[in-house]
Amino acid sequence: MTRISLTVDGRKVVDDVEPRMLLVQYLREKLGKTGTVVGCDTSNCGACTVHLDGTSVKSCNVLAVQAEGSEVTTIEGLAQDGQLHPVQEAFRECHGLQCGYCTPGMIMQSVDLLKENPSPTEEEIRLGLEGNLCRCTGYHNIVKAVQYAAEHGGSTGVSAATPADVEASEPQETGAHV
Amino acid sequence: MIPAQFDYLAPTSVEEAVAALGEHGDDAKILAGGQSLLPVLRMRLNAPEVVIDLGRIESLRGVREEGDVLVIGAMTQHSVVASDPLVEEHALLIHKAVQHLADAQIRHRGTFGGALAHADPAGDMGAPALALGAEFVIAGPGGTRTVAADDFFVDLFETAIGEDEILTEIRVPKHTGWGAHYEKFVRVAHQWPIVAVAAAVRTSGGTIEEARVGLTNMGSTPLRARGVEAALAGQPATDEAVREAASGAAEGTNPPSDLNGDADYRRHLAGVLTRRAVLAAAGA
Ligand SMILES: Cc1cc2nc3c(=O)[nH]c(=O)nc-3n(C[C@H](O)[C@H](O)[C@H](O)COP(=O)(O)OP(=O)(O)OC[C@H]3O[C@@H](n4cnc5c(N)ncnc54)[C@H](O)[C@@H]3O)c2cc1C
Ligand code: FES
Ligand code: FES
Numbered sequence: 001m002t003r004i005s006l007t008v009d010g011r012k013v014v015d016d017v018e019p020r021m022l023l024v025q026y027l028r029e030k031l032g033k034t035g036t037v038v039g040c041d042t043s044n045c046g047a048c049t050v051h052l053d054g055t056s057v058k059s060c061n062v063l064a065v066q067a068e069g070s071e072v073t074t075i076e077g078l079a080q081d082g083q084l085h086p087v088q089e090a091f092r093e094c095h096g097l098q099c100g101y102c103t104p105g106m107i108m109q110s111v112d113l114l115k116e117n118p119s120p121t122e123e124e125i126r127l128g129l130e131g132n133l134c135r136c137t138g139y140h141n142i143v144k145a146v147q148y149a150a151e152h153g154g155s156t157g158v159s160a161a162t163p164a165d166v167e168a169s170e171p172q173e174t175g176a177h178v
Numbered sequence: 179m180i181p182a183q184f185d186y187l188a189p190t191s192v193e194e195a196v197a198a199l200g201e202h203g204d205d206a207k208i209l210a211g212g213q214s215l216l217p218v219l220r221m222r223l224n225a226p227e228v229v230i231d232l233g234r235i236e237s238l239r240g241v242r243e244e245g246d247v248l249v250i251g252a253m254t255q256h257s258v259v260a261s262d263p264l265v266e267e268h269a270l271l272i273h274k275a276v277q278h279l280a281d282a283q284i285r286h287r288g289t290f291g292g293a294l295a296h297a298d299p300a301g302d303m304g305a306p307a308l309a310l311g312a313e314f315v316i317a318g319p320g321g322t323r324t325v326a327a328d329d330f331f332v333d334l335f336e337t338a339i340g341e342d343e344i345l346t347e348i349r350v351p352k353h354t355g356w357g358a359h360y361e362k363f364v365r366v367a368h369q370w371p372i373v374a375v376a377a378a379v380r381t382s383g384g385t386i387e388e389a390r391v392g393l394t395n396m397g398s399t400p401l402r403a404r405g406v407e408a409a410l411a412g413q414p415a416t417d418e419a420v421r422e423a424a425s426g427a428a429e430g431t432n433p434p435s436d437l438n439g440d441a442d443y444r445r446h447l448a449g450v451l452t453r454r455a456v457l458a459a460a461g462a
Binding site: 002018019020021022025041042043044046049052055056057058060061062063065066068109112113128130131132 | 179180181182183184185186188209212213216217219220221229231233257280281282283284286287367368
């Protein structure tokens with residue numbers, strides 16, 4: 001066992017883990033953060049995407065011990081004070097999902113993409129999401145959602161939605177649990 | 179699947195890491211960004227008893243200049259290489275190629291040194307490093323040694339790095355002002371190339387003065403297309419002249435045959451992609 005201490009969605013955690021434990025396993029099985037999902041065995045699909053010290057990673061391809069001392073943000077940590085992150089809002093607004101399985105990863109990668117490039121072109125969005133596979137939507141509404149988010153505060157993390165919009169979204173939470 | 183059990187060491191200096199390697203020998207495996215190693219461990223294709231993580235050794239990260247040489251630390255992540263202004267200015271070919279490696283998440287974790295040490299013949303970093311004549315600094319129990327690009331890649335997934343050694347930095351001669359292009363041919367997003375061509379050219383008034391051409395996935399290691407380089411020197415940067423020179427790109431190669439294409443198909447691709455890469459590098 002190896003002792004790790006890290007911050008997950010704003011909460012400090014200290015744990016003893018087997019070195020072979022994957023970060024995604026740690027998040028799901030030890031912390032109960034099942035919003036982050038596993039979609040493949042090959043590190044291709046991106047469903048497990050989280051932010052590690054502010055940048056997107058595939059949490060199935062990182063060991064929990066490698067996250068020692070780091071800050072992890074999962075889909076469950078995006079909403080602030082009961083208010084969806086603008087990228088979450090955008091996926092809902094544009095119906096950027098069907099079954100929803102790829103959605104946590106899509107949203108986490110989109111947040112990263114908009115942080116690096118606040119107003120991406122359609123091509124830049126498609127390239128920026130190339131590590132995230134969706135079996136349902138044909139990607140079209142996902143791309144639209146990212147464009148919508150870019151126009152509505154998606155790169156800053158502050159929702160430009162009016163209070164009325166937010167109210168209309170209650171009682172939905174992150175919308176990302178599957 | 180998850181990896182088999184292993185002990186985990188996270189040294190904070192190269193000396194400590196080399197000592198740990200020396201102690202555990204064959205049973206140990208180096209972990210860099212993990213983007214190739216972790217999939218291998220998860221599929222149980224390998225089950226080391228000890229994993230030595232280089233992630234805590236700060237001195238292995240970053241890009242710096244040393245006179246005519248650009249020094250890239252082995253543990254510098256692909257995303258850092260991709261956005262580093264020194265790399266863009268002095269090694270444009272690497273800057274261009276790394277944008278096409280895998281996807282954003284993998285570029286955030288995977289490292290320049292890890293990709294080169296892994297030596298996947300379809301890996302995107304080998305051909306640019308070879309074409310630019312990079313040198314590889316390797317630390318072992320007896321100190322450090324430097325290996326030339328031509329001697330670094332030995333075979334499929336095999337390099338000059340010994341079992342008790344660690345790649346610490348890659349020294350790239352500056353190619354300031356050279357045009358460059360990486361032409362990667364691939365069927366689906368975020369995957370390894372079927373064939374790719376790395377080209378850097380120094381032009382003057384529409385004439386190619388000097389060219390460097392590296393081939394990805396045309397043999398068990400990245401290859402230099404020296405015949406093409408010689409044929410390009412002194413030629414005008416026109417479609418006709420470059421097409422002629424590029425036609426010999428597959429000479430002396432030994433490409434694989436697999437589901438993505440047979441060897442003949444790859445030989446054909448090498449010529450086509452070399453023409454495209456050189457023309458784009460020359461800005462023609
Ligand atoms: C879905 C997916 C798509 C990918 N697509 C591409 C692609 O299109 N093109 C491409 O080139 N690559 C691709 N990769 C691989 C990626 O580039 C990896 O980042 C890279 O191959 C390995 O770098 P790493 O730092 O992650 O090394 P690791 O995975 O940690 O290590 C790789 C190997 O090198 C050894 N090693 C690493 N560093 C050192 C060192 N300093 N000294 C000695 N030995 C060392 C390790 O022991 C291990 O055997 C892809 C990977 C995935 C999962
Ligand atoms: S579950 Fe991590 S990439 Fe598919
Ligand atoms: S919505 Fe079903 S996989 Fe993307």
